Amino acid sequence: MARPPSTPDLQALRHALSAVVGAPYVRDAVGPDHMADFLVLPGSTAEVAAVVTICHAQGVSIVPQGGHTGLVGGCQSHPGQIVLSLTRMAQIEAIYPDERVAVVQAGVALEILQNAALAYGLEPGIDLAARGTATIGGMVSTNAGGIMAHRYGVMRHRVLGMEAVLPDGTIYSDMTRVVKNTAGYDLKHLFVGAEGTLGIVTRVVLKLEPVPQSTATVMLGLPSAAAALEAISLALRSDVGHLRAAEGLWQPYIQLTARAQGWAEPSFPLDQPICLLLMLGGGNQADLTEAIEQIFGATLDRHPTATGIIAASQRQEADLWRLREDTDQLYRAHPGAPSYDVSVPLSEIGAYVDHVVNGLAGIDGGIAPFVFGHLADGNLHIVLNRNGPLTADLSRAVEEVLYTPLRAFGGSFSAEHGVGVKRMSYLGTATDPGKLRAMALVKQALDPDRLMNPGKVLP
Amino acid sequence: MARPPSTPDLQALRHALSAVVGAPYVRDAVGPDHMADFLVLPGSTAEVAAVVTICHAQGVSIVPQGGHTGLVGGCQSHPGQIVLSLTRMAQIEAIYPDERVAVVQAGVALEILQNAALAYGLEPGIDLAARGTATIGGMVSTNAGGIMAHRYGVMRHRVLGMEAVLPDGTIYSDMTRVVKNTAGYDLKHLFVGAEGTLGIVTRVVLKLEPVPQSTATVMLGLPSAAAALEAISLALRSDVGHLRAAEGLWQPYIQLTARAQGWAEPSFPLDQPICLLLMLGGGNQADLTEAIEQIFGATLDRHPTATGIIAASQRQEADLWRLREDTDQLYRAHPGAPSYDVSVPLSEIGAYVDHVVNGLAGIDGGIAPFVFGHLADGNLHIVLNRNGPLTADLSRAVEEVLYTPLRAFGGSFSAEHGVGVKRMSYLGTATDPGKLRAMALVKQALDPDRLMNPGKVLP
Structure with a gap:
């Protein structure tokens, strides 16, 4: 059973926390959307464990x-x-280039790791628009996705080893640097995607991937999603290079965004039902471009109304991709505008x-x-044309349209954004009762006092 | 707390089990290495749940x-x-070729699925020598590895969705067909690699991968493991095709196996410290062979004493790979001979x-x-030259040599074979106490009566 809500002696709590992390790292101000009493900034796993131990003893969540x-409001307090x-835990502790592995603390921003890995011709195999601010620990805790998941999986598939602090302050340490490990339950997967409700991820070992030396991009205008999936299939089976990204932009999206960015017809036809941005990565630029041309040609053979633009320079390639990344226009x-994130x-x-x-x-x-979204892995983002x-x-009516069909064919109403507070109620009503029961048993086992990020994911 | 061991009324139990799965599917004989009272063969998830419910009620494990x-003795009874x-749950329920996804019951043998997928030019992305007998459910429950894990991950990374029966008979159903899913805790990972101690996997959704149209293989004789890893790095960055397998065979292995198979020097030098079998997969045979030649050439530039054989036909390729697969010679x-399996x-x-x-x-x-073993993912198999x-x-002395260094650098004393009864004691003494504590909490939460495969993995 959860304990009754505590009324901590704030002065005593502040004193105790200051003693373990240092007074400058216990602060009042935590930003306009936080109502918590303190912001605490531990600098090591041991300090995280000390903070958690104190809070556990005092019943502070x-x-x-x-x-x-x-x-999805996963950090509301x-x-x-x-x-x-x-x-404050923002060190890249090691990069093993020959292993294609990095050991990082949870507070490292994705872009910082991307830059450090790039020095060795490597990348984390995951990328998303918030790269400058999103941290590895947050991405692990929310099982982040992004544009390369069709090839490299989601964050869960990038994590080889993990250190985390359990809700009672115990340190869980399993910092393996290998992909094959059957030595006992692989419980790091409990903490991936749990949004901080089962413990706090402090350090991880991540897989890295070689960065391709060259890329080539085509934007295809196509008559249907099926035609786009055919083009993706061709790219997946390309002899040269590999499919790096495949983003689908349905007509209303491309029309609004391209016009906002100043693209003009007829140089760029905006009347196709769907546009597909396809990027190959590989070693030789000319070979990649030829492979992209072949995909375009084969697509034209099957769909004579198809249109396409092959990026002729890195700048043109960046322009094409800006169409996908510039979701601010919506x-x-x-x-x-309400947004949804389905698989x-x-x-x-x-x-x-x-x-x-x-x-x-x-x-x-x-x-x-x-x-619009990640066509090669089936992750669609849906934004309404409403303020x-x-x-x-109205929200319930929209959810019913969007979410109801998903379960029958094995989709997901939350692909990569998580549950937080925003989707907790839908999770509770629409999830298999056996899965809900197992979730409740695990939560009760690890966090019986419900002190870790309460009110998120599970009620 | 675990219940005291029960002394079930065998006749009544048999009657109850027969009523839910049919009398012909409750059998006495369970093989020479089984001491259990019955073998029960349910034909559906509902029947598995009914059997588990009866056993749960009666305290039968x-x-x-x-x-x-x-x-590792995971099935001893x-x-x-x-x-x-x-x-009996041996149906391939569906293959979605455009999605590269299969829906299969737990009892399907790997090779059956491989053949069914091959009809669509696809493969499960995992392969191992026991393919004719090993079942998908067993491979999920033991988190099987094999020779393609460096590229496609281990079994855990192949599973998109799962249905399982919890120890109390509850059906857990999360048969998603997508890679991105953040709708609540992803608890299928609890059942992957738990060796049946947390529940019974009954159905899964698996990712499939395109089968390359051609392959090319070289066996390199090299002065060191470092030289072998360099060659693997070259293959990983090859412009053409992709690295399909990279198996290392240290000198004592290659000498014994090659001689037993009738290979003769000097056509095939056996005196290199390590041999590396390297296979590229891709579309065009000539391009792949050229890429393999380039890797051999670059290796010779760096290591003038290197030797190599490039397979000139599919038969020669098969002969080379037989050196790796024919571990029976040992x-x-x-x-x-005692064998070990480390990462x-x-x-x-x-x-x-x-x-x-x-x-x-x-x-x-x-x-x-x-x-010998899977050099690209670091999984080494070690067999002693002792009956x-x-x-x-002696066993303890060997384990101390083999296992002691692993934890310091993030290896694993059980890469792909699991824990079972064989490695339970070592797991208990050598694992991080925080991980052991979390394992115990999870086991207690899901299986408080310790009825699911007791005496395996956890004491």
Whole structure:
């Protein structure tokens, strides 16, 4: 059973925390969206464990925080809680280039690791727009995804070893530097994606991948999602290079974004049902470009109405990719527009998007979604053409359209953004009861007092 | 707390089990190495759940069994237990070629799935010698590895979705067909590698990979493990094709096996410290062979004493790979020879093997190990030149040499074979106490009566 909420003696708590992390690292100000009593900044796993031990003894709950770039309210805090930030644990402890492995502390920002790895011709195999601020610990705790998941998996698949602090202050240490390890339960996977509700990730061992020396990009205008998936299949089977990214942009998205960025027809036709940005990576630029041309040619053979632009320079390549990355344009047109993040099995994508477009058109005078995302792994982002937030009734109606079909074919209503507070209620009502039961048993086992990020993921 | 051992009424139990799975599927004979009272063969997840529910109610413990190819005694059973075999759940329920995904029941043998996927030009991305008998459920439960783990990960990384039966009979269902899913704790990872001690895996969704149309193989004779890792690095960065397998065979292994297979010097020099079998996969045979020649050439530039054979035909390629697969030769020379299965970070391999060779040479008149394994992922198999079993003292001395260095640099004393009964004691003494504590908490939460495969992994 959870303990009754405690009313800690704030002065005594501050004193105790200062004694283990140093007074300058216990601060009042924790930002406008935090209501916690303190921000605590431990500098080592031992200090994290000491803080957790004190809070456990006093019944004070902890909100762990990385780069604070999450989208589901996983770091919201309340009076009576402390925020534990990992940002002082920001060392890259080692890079083993021959192993393609890095050992990093949780507070390292993704971009810092990307730059350090690049010095060895390597990369973390994961990339996302918040790279400058998102921390490795936060990305592990939320099982971050991004544009290379079709090839390198999600954050869960990048982690070889982990050190974490359990809710009672015990240090869990399993810093293996190898991919094969069957020595007992591999419990690091409990902490990946648990959003800090089962413990605090402090250090990890990550796999790295070779960075391709060259890349080549085509943007294809195509008649259907099926045609886009065919092109992706061709790229996956290319003799030369490998598929690096495959992003789908449905017509409403590409029209709004390309126009906002000043692209002009007819040099760039905006009337195709879907655009596919396809990037190959490899060694030889000319070979890659030839492979991209072959994919374009084969696509034209099958779909004579297809259009395409092959990037002729790095600058043109960057321009094409800016169409995908510049999602801000949606929110400028529709401030606070509600956004959704679903996973759809590839062969269901076409029918699913049709269902969503038709279903939303029937709601409240007609909603038209912007759909875009990681086509090679089935992760679609859906943003409504409405200023947010929606009323509760409208929100439920939209969720029903978007989420209801997913379970039948094995999709997910939260692909890469997590649950936090934003999707907790839907998780509780729409998840298999056996899975909910197992989640509750695990939470109860590791955090019976419910002190680790309470009110997130699980009620 | 665990219940006291029960003394079930065998007749009543048999009757109850027959009622849920059908009388023909409750059998006495369970094989010479089983002492359990019954073998029960459920045909569906619902039947597995019914069997588990009955056993849970009566306090009867269950030993789950797949293809029974494990090497650590994970399927040993005792009087008062039942063996629950998944072999009747042997349907490939669906293959989605465009998604590169298969939905399979736990009792499907790996080779059956390989053949079914091959019809679509796909493969499960995992392969091992017991493919004809090992089942997918067993491979998931033991987190199987094999020769492609450097590229496609281990079994854990192949599983997208899972259905399992918890120790109380609850069905856990999370059959997602997507790689990105952050909707709650991803508890399928609890069942992967738990060797049936936390529940019974009944169905899984697996990722598939395109099968390369062509392959090319070189066997390099090299002066050191470091030279072998350099060649692997070249292969990983090859512009053409991709590294499919990289197996290292140290001199004692290659000498014994090649001679037993009738290879003759000087056509095939056997005096190099290490041989590396390197296979590229890709589309165009001529391009692949050229890439392999380039790797050989670059290796010769750096190591003028290197030797090499490039397979000139599929038959020659098969002959080369038979050197790696024919591990039976070791056991013919040394019946019952003790074997070990460790993971070593790549940059530690050279020094580790030196340590092992020197350390074993000092034991009991000198032991000389045969070392071979998956060089690209650091998984070494070590077989002693002694008939087994060893005395307990000798066994401890060998383990001390082999296992002691592993933890300091993040290796593993059980890479891909699991813990079972064989390595349970070492796990208990050599594992981080925080990890052991977390394991115990999870076991207690899911299986408080200790009815699921008791006496394996955890005491």
